[in-house]
Amino acid sequence: DAKTTQPPSMDCAEGRAANLPCNHSTISGNEYVYWYRQIHSQGPQYIIHGLKNNETNEMASLIITEDRKSSTLILPHATLRDTAVYYCIVRATNTDKLIFGTGTRLQVFP
Amino acid sequence: DAGVIQSPRHEVTEMGQEVTLRCKPISGHDYLFWYRQTMMRGLELLIYFNNNVPIDDSGMPEDRFSAKMPNASFSTLKIQPSEPRDSAVYFCASSLRVLGKNIQYFGAGTRLSVL
Numbered sequence: 001d002a003k004t005t006q007p008p009s010m011d012c013a014e015g016r017a018a019n020l021p022c023n024h025s026t027i028s029g030n031e032y033v034y035w036y037r038q039i040h041s042q043g044p045q046y047i048i049h050g051l052k053n054n055e056t057n058e059m060a061s062l063i064i065t066e067d068r069k070s071s072t073l074i075l076p077h078a079t080l081r082d083t084a085v086y087y088c089i090v091r092a093t094n095t096d097k098l099i100f101g102t103g104t105r106l107q108v109f110p
Numbered sequence: 111d112a113g114v115i116q117s118p119r120h121e122v123t124e125m126g127q128e129v130t131l132r133c134k135p136i137s138g139h140d141y142l143f144w145y146r147q148t149m150m151r152g153l154e155l156l157i158y159f160n161n162n163v164p165i166d167d168s169g170m171p172e173d174r175f176s177a178k179m180p181n182a183s184f185s186t187l188k189i190q191p192s193e194p195r196d197s198a199v200y201f202c203a204s205s206l207r208v209l210g211k212n213i214q215y216f217g218a219g220t221r222l223s224v225l
Contacts, residue, residue: 032211043203043218043219044203046213046215049211096160096165096207096212098143098155100152101152
C-alpha cells in the first residue's frame with residue numbers, strides 16, 4: 001500500500017471548516033483513499049473514501065486532486081466532538097488490510 | 111445492529127497468566143480483524159479472517175499469541191503466557207466486502223494491563 005503523509009496536529013475553531021490534508025504521491029491507479037478517525041478511548045470510525053471523484057456524505061467531504069497525489073478531508077462545521085486523530089489510508093482493491101499511520105490530531109476549540 | 115462487541119472492556123492480569131479476549135462481529139460480515147494499539151507502535155494489524163479462515167497472521171508478534179474464529183459470530187485472541195509488554199488496547203473490527211469496498215467497523219476495544 002502507498003504511504004501517506006499527514007501533519008501531526010491541527011487546530012480549528014468550533015463552527016469553522018476543518019481541512020485536513022494528506023499526501024499520497026505514490027498512489028496507484030487501483031488504490032482508494034480512506035479516512036478514519038479515532039476519538040479518545042474509542043475504536044477507529046470510518047468517515048469516507050474515494051477513488052478519483054470528490055465524495056460527500058453526512059460526515060464530511062473528500063476532495064482528491066486530479067493527479068490523485070493528495071487529498072483533503074473537509075469537516076464543514078467542526079464541533080468539539082470532532083476532536084480526534086484522523087487517519088488517511090490508501091488501500092488497493094485487491095487487499096483487505098488497512099495500514100494505519102500516525103494520523104493528524106485535530107483539536108477543535110471553542 | 112449493536113455493532114462489534116468486545117469483552118472484557120478492561121483486563122488486568124499478572125505476568126505469566128493466560129489472557130483471552132473475545133469479539134462478536136456484526137452479523138452478516140465476512141471479515142474479522144484483530145488490531146493492537148500502543149503509544150509506541152500505534153495501531154497494528156495482528157491477524158484477519160475471511161469466512162472464519164485466517165488469511166494473514168503476519169502481524170502476530172510471536173507464538174504466545176493465537177487467534178481463532180470457530181464460527182461467523184465469535185472470535186478469540188489468546189495470549190499465553192502474557193508479558194508486561196503485551197499491555198495495550200486490543201481492537202476487533204469486522205467488515206463486509208461489497209464491490210471492492212471493505213469498510214471496517216471497530217469495537218470499543220479491550221484495555222489489557224499485564225503486571
